[in-house]
Amino acid sequence: MSALALRGLTKFYGRKPAVFEVDLDVPVGSFYGLVGPNGAGKTTTLSMSSGLLRPTAGSVSVLGEDLWSNLAAGKRKLGILPDGARLFDRLSGAQLVTYAGLLQGIERAEIDRRRDELLDVLGLSDAATQLVVDYSAGMVKKISLACALVHAPRILLLDEPFEAVDPVSASVIRSILVDFTRGGGTVVVSSHVMDLVQRMCDHVAIIAEGRVKAAGTLADVRGGRSLEDRFVELVGGLPERSGLTWLMS
Numbered sequence: 001m002s003a004l005a006l007r008g009l010t011k012f013y014g015r016k017p018a019v020f021e022v023d024l025d026v027p028v029g030s031f032y033g034l035v036g037p038n039g040a041g042k043t044t045t046l047s048m049s050s051g052l053l054r055p056t057a058g059s060v061s062v063l064g065e066d067l068w069s070n071l072a073a074g075k076r077k078l079g080i081l082p083d084g085a086r087l088f089d090r091l092s093g094a095q096l097v098t099y100a101g102l103l104q105g106i107e108r109a110e111i112d113r114r115r116d117e118l119l120d121v122l123g124l125s126d127a128a129t130q131l132v133v134d135y136s137a138g139m140v141k142k143i144s145l146a147c148a149l150v151h152a153p154r155i156l157l158l159d160e161p162f163e164a165v166d167p168v169s170a171s172v173i174r175s176i177l178v179d180f181t182r183g184g185g186t187v188v189v190s191s192h193v194m195d196l197v198q199r200m201c202d203h204v205a206i207i208a209e210g211r212v213k214a215a216g217t218l219a220d221v222r223g224g225r226s227l228e229d230r231f232v233e234l235v236g237g238l239p240e241r242s243g244l245t246w247l248m249s
């Protein structure tokens with residue numbers, strides 16, 4: 001059984017498909033990278049897989065259960081880090097994580113314990129009482145990740161989890177995620193950083209123009225080359241020159 005199985009997943013905005021007939025199987029315990037150029041459909045795919053955006057067509061199955069026919073049950077298994085999510089940023093970081101835990105029905109004493117541990121490992125203990133509105137972009141990312149983790153989900157769906165995060169925090173997050181997969185959890189991350197995906201993920205899907213161009217184990221998708229080379233080959237090459245002659249004089 002897959003942790004996440006997408007079948008014919010499609011989203012139209014007007015007449016234009018943002019995601020078109022995507023089939024994807026994410027094995028249990030895998031660290032799955034979703035890569036693609038800007039506007040490829042990564043966020044739309046993750047949003048539909050997280051129960052945040054209703055698909056136009058197709059299905060999402062979470063550990064064998066259809067997500068969209070029982071959203072509450074499906075969402076309990078998922079920890080999600082949506083892209084540019086609106087947070088209740090007039091709460092402090094600690095309050096926000098507590099709130100996320102309460103929404104998931106976790107006991108208060110357990111939330112307090114997990115929250116303090118999460119803030120500690122993510123280097124946010126000193127900012128625990130600071131309002132999230134006053135956080136930096138990287139701190140917002142980290143507190144959002146704490147909110148995604150507090151209910152100990154089985155699958156993490158993380159949209160650009162490393163964006164704006166400093167290198168030390170990125171390495172802390174990476175080790176949390178690797179440990180999570182070693183314990184049988186499943187991680188799906190979208191990223192633009194090929195090098196990071198190549199080092200971190202064991203599976204990868206290359207998405208462009210709303211379609212899956214290649215998917216499978218990292219080794220299969222790379223086919224002996226670097227992920228970046230494979231990506232450029234599948235998605236389309238770079239222009240030889242920028243053409244911005246007015247900028248060069």
Ligand SMILES: Nc1ncnc2c1ncn2[C@@H]1O[C@H](COP(=O)(O)OP(=O)(O)OP(=O)(O)O)[C@@H](O)[C@H]1O
Nearest residue numbers: 013017018019036037038039040041042043044045
């Ligand atoms: N709410 C919306 N209304 C109309 N079009 C949308 C909407 N959201 C996304 N799109 C379009 O859907 C396509 C896919 O967007 P999406 O945000 O999923 O791409 P992405 O791969 O996450 O891009 P990026 O790497 O830049 O974050 C784009 O063409 C985008 O313009």
